Amino acid sequence: MTRNYSFDFFRGVMALCVAIGHYFYWNDKFDVIPLSFILAVDYFFILSGFVLSWSVLRKNKFDSFDFAKSRLLRLYPVYIFTAILTYVVSKLLHVDLGTPNLGDIIETISIGEMLPFVKSSNFVFFQPLGIAWSISSELLIGIIFFPILYVLNKKLRQLIFPFLILIILICFFNINNSSIEYPDEYMNLHYHKFSQLIPFGLIRGLLGYALGAFIYYIVEYIQKNNRIINENALSFMQIIIIFLIIYLYAYNDYKRINEYYSVFIFSILITSLSFNKGVVFKWTNNIAGDWFGRISYPLYLLHPVFILINKKIVIFSNMFSVIAILFYTVCLLIASMLVHKYVEEKFILYFKKNRHN
Secondary structure, three states: OOOOHHHHHHHHHHHHHHHHHHHHHOOOOOOOOOHHHHHHHHHHHHHHHHHHHHHHOOOOOOOHHHHHHHHHHHHHHHHHHHHHHHHHHHHHOOOOOOOOOHHHHHHHHOOOOOOOOOOOOOOOOOOOOOOOHHHHHHHHHHHHHHHHHHHHHHHOHHHHHHHHHHHHHHHHHHHHHOOOOOOOOOOOOOOOEEOOOEEHHHHHHHHHHHHHHHHHHHHHHHHHOOOOOOHHHHHHHHHHHHHHHHHHHOOOOOOHHHHHHHHHHHHHHHHHHOOOOOHHHHHHOOHHHHHHHHHHHHHHHHHHHHHHHHHHOOOOOOOOOHHHHHHHHHHHHHHHHHHHHHHHHHHHHHHHHHHHO
16 A cells, blocks of 8 residues: 555644644643544544554464564654653653652553553653553554454454454443443543453554454455445545534534544545545645654654643743744644654664664
8 A cells, every 4th residue: 555645644633633632621721622632542543453454464474473563663762752751851840740659660661551550659640641541552452453353354254344343333332331430521531441440542442443444344345346436426525524523523512422423434534535536635645744644643742741841831921822822833843853853763764674684
């Protein structure tokens, strides 16, 4: 599959939405923008599920240990760099992080925020400031889900659709029904636990991965059977999906009960973009999409430390003014580019080089 920069464009935009959303919410400005920015991680999960399925299921040989190692090496450098940076900045700004116990330390250095440790210390997780739950979920779910999917694909292909549909339904209805126990949380319940053991963040990640894999099989079926996709119809679908996302989630008093359905709307968007056709694809499959894709991961992990700096160091008298927000955004984008170039990209090239040696 050639690089689809449209996927990357929306991934970067989603990361930026999270960064701006947290800027307001972590500074107690709850009525300025809608909370729907939290749904961006579901786009990340679904897209990762689709892209990794495309990569894994087309291999003639698959080693689950090598896959787990490659996923860890892909996620770890930027993660640990940002964790160390946030820790150092927190200390310099005299932020009290509390005292970690052994479980806290293991969680932090292993990207294990979704491991069901009992919280018995006063340590404030800073990796970075708690948002790494989604990175932890991607890592933990991926190293279990994709080996199983590969074996089913090779040995029991007729069970693939029932397997994926069962996972999607179980995860979706578990999250949906959780509103009874955790009212007003809706999709934002990743730290709560199902049956006192499994964090809902893992269930949310599994739902996204299963939807991404489901999309892969749909696209593969259409391509193998040489089905012709009408570009005008695809363009119409893409525009409707973008409009629907804006209509349902882009205003302050949106009904949070609609949050559950975002995963299916994102799935349709990714499916439509995967055919490399359509007006939205053409608008976003360009240098801007490439750029947004490159900085999306550093941007997502870096933004908490920049919010922390803005809270502790008074740069502007009104930190919610247009100029203050632009300053925060521009600094974050520049830092994300630098971390991508000098940390993420360097390690990607290093690991590729050593894999071929």
